[in-house]
Amino acid sequence: MMDKSELPHRPGAAPRGGRLPTKDGDDPDVRFLAENTDLSPKQARELIREHGHDREQLLKIARTMKAEG
Numbered sequence: 001m002m003d004k005s006e007l008p009h010r011p012g013a014a015p016r017g018g019r020l021p022t023k024d025g026d027d028p029d030v031r032f033l034a035e036n037t038d039l040s041p042k043q044a045r046e047l048i049r050e051h052g053h054d055r056e057q058l059l060k061i062a063r064t065m066k067a068e069g
Contacts, residue, residue: 029053037062 032055033044039062047058047065 029055029058033058033062037065039065 027045027048029048030041030044033039033047034041036059039047043065044062047061051057051061
């Protein structure tokens with residue numbers, strides 16, 4: 001049987017670091033991306049859904065994207 005730490009990461013799944021969205025639905029990673037890039041919260045949420053919760057990877061991708069006009 002596999003240990004929980006050995007499970008593969010699925011994009012859009014709960015982050016390994018345990019940073020789950022708060023009770024009111026505010027995801028710390030969405031806020032982080034929106035504050036540190038030109039992305040809107042909607043774009044940040046979609047990026048996380050597609051690529052997972054690795055902030056370094058998300059920042060790299062976000063820098064190549066344009067904010068919604």
